[in-house]
Amino acid sequence: xNFCLNFSDLxxxxxxxxxxxxxxxxxxxxxxxxxxxxxxxxxxxxxxxxLEKLLKEKESHPYISLFREVRRKFxxxxxxxxxxxxxxxxxxxxxxxxxxxxQKLLELTAEYxxxxxxxxxxxxxxxxxxxPDHTVNVLCLKLRNFQHNHPDDxxxxxLKTLKMMILKHERSVGKYHRSxxxxxxQENIHRLRIAIKKLRYLLEFCSELGVFDAxxxxxxxxxxxxxxxxxxxxxxxxxxxxxxAKQFRxxxxxxxxxxxxxxxxxxxGTDALKLQRKVPGISIAEYFxxxxxxxxxx
Numbered sequence: 656x657n658f659c660l661n662f663s664d665l666x667x668x669x670x671x672x673x674x675x676x677x678x679x680x681x682x683x684x685x686x687x688x689x690x691x692x693x694x695x696x697x698x699x700x701x702x703x704x705x706l707e708k709l710l711k712e713k714e715s716h717p718y719i720s721l722f723r724e725v726r727r728k729f730x731x732x733x734x735x736x737x738x739x740x741x742x743x744x745x746x747x748x749x750x751x752x753x754x755x756x757x758q759k760l761l762e763l764t765a766e767y768x769x770x771x772x773x774x775x776x777x778x779x780x781x782x783x784x785x786x787p788d789h790t791v792n793v794l795c796l797k798l799r800n801f802q803h804n805h806p807d808d809x810x811x812x813x814l815k816t817l818k819m820m821i822l823k824h825e826r827s828v829g830k831y832h833r834s835x836x837x838x839x840x841q842e843n844i845h846r847l848r849i850a851i852k853k854l855r856y857l858l859e860f861c862s863e864l865g866v867f868d869a870x871x872x873x874x875x876x877x878x879x880x881x882x883x884x885x886x887x888x889x890x891x892x893x894x895x896x897x898x899x900a901k902q903f904r905x906x907x908x909x910x911x912x913x914x915x916x917x918x919x920x921x922x923x924g925t926d927a928l929k930l931q932r933k934v935p936g937i938s939i940a941e942y943f944x945x946x947x948x949x950x951x952x953x
């Protein structure tokens with residue numbers, strides 16, 4: 656296995672897609688650009704974090720913190736983008752009596768998204784990434800130097816680092832899945848979803864490198880991540896609608912619109928509760944990779 660070559664090719668391909676989206680951010684259809692920037696910032700974050708762990712460097716490259724910042728900037732926009740999409744999909748099923756309220760809700764959500772877009776535009780203009788091709792070359796050179804300095808066991812050290820990272824995320828998944836029986840189930844489902852997302856991207860990275868085939872695990876994690884994402888979206892929309900109802904009741908004395916938002920929030924809350932009841936009973940036994948982690952498979 657030519658690990659250095661595989662790593663170089665992988666890093667270059669992910670970097671090309673990310674920066675193509677990032678540099679054409681103001682020209683691409685906005686939703687398409689947001690999706691690619693969010694996804695590939697995470698896909699690039701994983702190999703950078705791996706290299707940091709392997710070389711035992713702390714915050715070895717500014718990309719790591721920059722990718723965190725980019726994802727943070729887009730997270731709130733993405734939430735309201737999902738809400739607008741879901742509410743738009745419901746528009747045709749709203750009865751005549753409530754259509755004026757639903758249209759008002761769509762307009763408010765669209766206005767908020769435009770404000771968020773403006774804020775993101777302004778902040779991203781000030782984010783400066785190091786030159787990507789040079790960066791990729793420097794990182795790959797570091798890996799080749801590591802191989803040169805450890806000619807006999809560099810593959811062993813690489814596999815040990817990946818195993819350590821996978822086990823860390825598996826423990827997090829197991830921990831938050833077990834915690835669903837106690838404490839704040841909504842918060843723990845949110846944390847479980849994040850832990851699954853991190854593990855999924857790491858396993859994708861391992862599979863693409865040719866270290867091992869984790870395609871079955873990735874597929875299962877993707878399915879579970881989608882379920883948990885729908886749950887979290889339902890809760891997010893419910894909470895936003897409750898907040899909107901309260902605001903219009905207090906500030907605008909608009910009882911009709913406020914009541915409609917409250918009723919709609921209850922509908923999303925009911926949908927979330929149905930999904931919430933499913934999650935604790937989902938078996939995650941087949942999701943884990945390593946045999947020594949069997950004690951957490953129960």
